[in-house]
Amino acid sequence: MAARSTVKRLAGGPARRVRGLVQRAFVPQLAELMADRDRLNRELGLAFESVSAAHQGIADLQAEAKALRERLDMTLLLAEANQEEIRQVKAGLLETRRQSLRIAELADVVTEIVLPLHDRDIDPEALKRLSADTY
Amino acid sequence: MTFGADTEDLLRTVDLRLDGRRIWSFRVGEAVSLDGSETGRRLMPWPRVMPPYLEGRSTFSLHPVDGEGPELTASARFGDSDEPVNFADSHGLGLIINKWGNIGHALADYPAGIEQRLLDRLDLIRDVLADKSEVDVYVTGGTLLGPYRDGRVMPNDDDADLAYLSPHSHPADVARECLQIGRALVAAGITVVRCSAGHLQLHFEHEGRPDGYVDIFTGWIDDFGWWYQLFPIRAQVSREQLVPPRTLMIEGRPQPMCREPELMLDAIYGPGWATPDPGFVFDVPQDTQDRFYGWMSDQHMNRTPWEDRYRYDLLGNRVELGTAPTDYVRAVADTLDPGSFVVELGCGRGHDALWLARQGHVVEALDYVRWPMIRATEYAAANELPAGFRTLNLYDPRRILAFGAEMAGRGMPATVYARDLLPTVWDVGRPNLWRLLSMLLRGGGSAHLDFAVSHSLAPDPRIGGPMHRILDIDVLTEEMAGFGLAVTGTSEVTEAITWPNTADEVDLTKTRMVVSWQRAAR
Numbered sequence: 046m047a048a049r050s051t052v053k054r055l056a057g058g059p060a061r062r063v064r065g066l067v068q069r070a071f072v073p074q075l076a077e078l079m080a081d082r083d084r085l086n087r088e089l090g091l092a093f094e095s096v097s098a099a100h101q102g103i104a105d106l107q108a109e110a111k112a113l114r115e116r117l118d119m120t121l122l123l124a125e126a127n128q129e130e131i132r133q134v135k136a137g138l139l140e141t142r143r144q145s146l147r148i149a150e151l152a153d154v155v156t157e158i159v160l161p162l163h164d165r166d167i168d169p170e171a172l173k174r175l176s177a178d179t180y
Numbered sequence: 181m182t183f184g185a186d187t188e189d190l191l192r193t194v195d196l197r198l199d200g201r202r203i204w205s206f207r208v209g210e211a212v213s214l215d216g217s218e219t220g221r222r223l224m225p226w227p228r229v230m231p232p233y234l235e236g237r238s239t240f241s242l243h244p245v246d247g248e249g250p251e252l253t254a255s256a257r258f259g260d261s262d263e264p265v266n267f268a269d270s271h272g273l274g275l276i277i278n279k280w281g282n283i284g285h286a287l288a289d290y291p292a293g294i295e296q297r298l299l300d301r302l303d304l305i306r307d308v309l310a311d312k313s314e315v316d317v318y319v320t321g322g323t324l325l326g327p328y329r330d331g332r333v334m335p336n337d338d339d340a341d342l343a344y345l346s347p348h349s350h351p352a353d354v355a356r357e358c359l360q361i362g363r364a365l366v367a368a369g370i371t372v373v374r375c376s377a378g379h380l381q382l383h384f385e386h387e388g389r390p391d392g393y394v395d396i397f398t399g400w401i402d403d404f405g406w407w408y409q410l411f412p413i414r415a416q417v418s419r420e421q422l423v424p425p426r427t428l429m430i431e432g433r434p435q436p437m438c439r440e441p442e443l444m445l446d447a448i449y450g451p452g453w454a455t456p457d458p459g460f461v462f463d464v465p466q467d468t469q470d471r472f473y474g475w476m477s478d479q480h481m482n483r484t485p486w487e488d489r490y491r492y493d494l495l496g497n498r499v500e501l502g503t504a505p506t507d508y509v510r511a512v513a514d515t516l517d518p519g520s521f522v523v524e525l526g527c528g529r530g531h532d533a534l535w536l537a538r539q540g541h542v543v544e545a546l547d548y549v550r551w552p553m554i555r556a557t558e559y560a561a562a563n564e565l566p567a568g569f570r571t572l573n574l575y576d577p578r579r580i581l582a583f584g585a586e587m588a589g590r591g592m593p594a595t596v597y598a599r600d601l602l603p604t605v606w607d608v609g610r611p612n613l614w615r616l617l618s619m620l621l622r623g624g625g626s627a628h629l630d631f632a633v634s635h636s637l638a639p640d641p642r643i644g645g646p647m648h649r650i651l652d653i654d655v656l657t658e659e660m661a662g663f664g665l666a667v668t669g670t671s672e673v674t675e676a677i678t679w680p681n682t683a684d685e686v687d688l689t690k691t692r693m694v695v696s697w698q699r700a701a702r
Contacts, residue, residue: 135470142351142474146377149355154578157363162585 181226183242183252185211187218193459195243198267202286202336204277205245205458227277228645229488230267232495234258238265245458269491271389278338279461282484283492288335290392295333295431298340298392301384302435305342305365305394312364313357315344316423318436320397320409320444327430328441329454336458339393343409345422345438346400351475354378354400359578361396373550374576375483378410378476398476410476413447414468479575481606483548485646489680490529490552501559502534507675508599508692512628513539516595523587523594523620525613526601530556530569536597537567544587546572574609574616584619593624596695600677602631602656603648610656614663621697626668631656633672634689637679645680653691660695669694 124131181196190209195202204227211222226234241253258265267275269285278284287294306317319327321341326334346354355377362380365372373381378398384391399409399422407417421443425436438444445453449460489496509532516522524533524545529552533545537560545567547553553569560567572583587594596617605613617627637648657667670693676685 139470139474142471143477145350145352145475146355146477148352149359149377150578152356153359154581158578158582158585 181240182214182221182223183211184221185219189249190218192249193245193457195245195458197241197243199238199264200241201274201289202243202276203267203274205336207459210459227281229281229283229492230277232493233267233275234265236261236263236265245456270497273389275492276336276338283488284338285390285392286336286338287333287392291386294392297384297386298394299431299433299435301382301394302340302342304368305370305382305396306436308364308368308370309344309361313361314347315357315361316425317342317344318422318425318438319343319428319430321395321448323430323435324428324437324441325445325449325453327428328437328445330456333431339395341395341397343397343399345419346398348400349402351400354398355476358398374573375480376410376472376476376478378472408471409447411472412462412464412468413444414465414471415443415447417443477575477608479573481575481609482604482646485680486549487551489646490549493680496529499531501529501556502531502538502565504531505535506532506599507673508532508628508630509535509597511692512595512597513541516541521590521592521594523596525572525574525596525598525616526604527556527569528552530559530567532597532599533567533569534560534565537565541566543567545569546583548573548575574605574612577612577615580612580616584616587620588623591623594620595625596620596627598627598629600630600648602629602651603636604646606647610659611663614660614665617660617665617695618663618697621665621695627695628692629695630690630692632688633691637686637688648679653693656693664697664699665695666698667693668696
């Protein structure tokens with residue numbers, strides 16, 4: 046025990062001097078490193094929060110994608126189920142458009158062919174009987 | 181033809197030149213790679229309409245339109261002749277393959293002065309429209325693109341294009357206006373071919389030869405601000421963006437163009453309109469096509485391949501008219517009294533009609549292609565045959581009613597003869613045919629029509645050439661019943677026939693039917 050105290054006493058002086066030197070040399074860097082550590086810890090915390098948020102976002106997106114997929118599937122099912130209806134609507138649309146042309150053609154035929162063919166047979170008395178039905 | 185090309189050439193457009201004259205343009209990428217790779221030799225089939233002309237020895241070259249890259253040149257000999265390959269019409273005018281894949285003419289191949297003559301015609305047409313209508317006229321299509329972008333008429337074009345903006349907003353009014361415009365142009369002495377209720381094609385001659393044509397396209401703005409112009413345009417545009425027209429100088433002469441020409445060019449050719457592309461093909465959205473087809477119909481239906489057939493079929497045109505009657509017309513003639521009145525529908529060159537006239541029958545023959553009608557009329561007059569030829573379009577119900585009334589007014593029974601007509605008429609035209617038959621046959625007589633039952637030769641003409649498809653007699657019978665017509669007899673025959681774009685003569689099983697008028701239509 047006495048020997049250990051002697052060694053401690055003999056070595057204590059230089060060790061303190063060395064520690065003092067090391068502290069003088071490295072304390073600023075140490076403080077810097079510790080500040081970096083603290084900052085990194087904070088950033089790590091934030092990163093974990095971001096990752097958590099990202100996970101949540103991904104989960105939300107997956108839920109949204111699932112909902113969209115379901116809507117798409119439903120739309121496709123509806124479209125497939127209504128193919129015949131769509132075909133009928135398209136045919137009806139074509140027919141409606143064709144009626145425009147038919148009206149034009151018939152008006153043309155009446156004014157250019159029928160009326161000129163019959164104008165010599167027009168009975169003025171018959172025309173007089175064609176009274177207006179509205180006023 | 182085969183040629184070598186690199187990857188960077190695939191998007192390039194090349195002109196095919198025959199002895200130095202441009203006859204066709206295509207994109208290199210359309211040619212099929214012989215080994216499946218992007219580089220190396222590629223195969224480009226000749227256009228389907230060209231092989232009959234490939235006879236002789238000539239130099240062919242592929243010339244990049246953009247001037248980049250080498251010109252490829254090769255000599256080729258087709259058949260035994262050492263004469264140059266003659267890709268020209270019967271008047272000696274050089275032919276080309278146009279953007280539709282059909283035979284046509286390029287302005288550059290017409291006699292000198294074609295541009296000025298076309299501009300004279302544009303002036304004439306505009307004068308007629310100004311006098312007889314309320315529409316605003318301006319140049320469109322290639323006639324706008326070439327002068328506006330390049331400062332000159334496009335040499336590869338084969339026509340001039342006019343469009344007008346109607347004051348009307350409803351398609352029925354617009355169609356009726358176009359019918360009136362057609363009549364006004366005819367009254368002015370112009371040869372007018374109606375392609376639809378909104379598209380006219382005006383043909384001209386110079387020194388006895390066809391000399392180009394002018395297309396007139398209808399346009400209007402509906403109540404919802406949609407601008408329509410046949411056949412590619414559907415866009416949200418205000419009237420103020422189109423009219424009053426501005427002036428565009430073409431070959432030193434003022435012509436009208438719409439107020440915002442780039443808007444029109446973009447609507448027709450897409451955003452790439454400013455870059456020359458001789459291989460351009462239209463890509464009109466289906467819903468736009470559907471609208472125009474519904475509102476304006478299509479009275480050209482397959483007429484172009486028939487026109488090509490009668491204008492450019494070298495071998496067929498060498499057969500003297502009236503000397504090649506078919507077995508069918510001989511069989512029909514056996515049933516006729518002397519001096520019968522015969523109406524032939526879809527008479528083509530008129531061989532059967534002229535042969536019937538030679539047998540002493542009075543013939544009225546019709547087709548919707550005008551070239552053979554002109555030729556057959558001249559032949560009948562020169563040979564003093566009792567045969568009249570004129571055009572009649574089964575897709576135009578107005579002309580059907582007018583012709584039916586005229587024939588009914590003759591007060592004599594008619595025998596109607598129509599060989600190979602039914603297989604070539606689209607469904608939309610058949611009601612007009614039945615209506616015409618019901619008008620022609622009310623005074624007595626019968627109609628003789630045939631159709632294939634074994635197989636179709638060309639079920640869909642959109643792949644090239646005129647349609648020829650099988651039909652079901654039950655369907656036809658049901659349709660005809662609604663017009664007071666009934667089938668009173670049938671027979672089955674096998675005929676060997678040739679058809680445009682079929683390589684060889686083929687045997688077809690056909691049904692020949694006799695149709696009569698039975699009762700008043702409901």
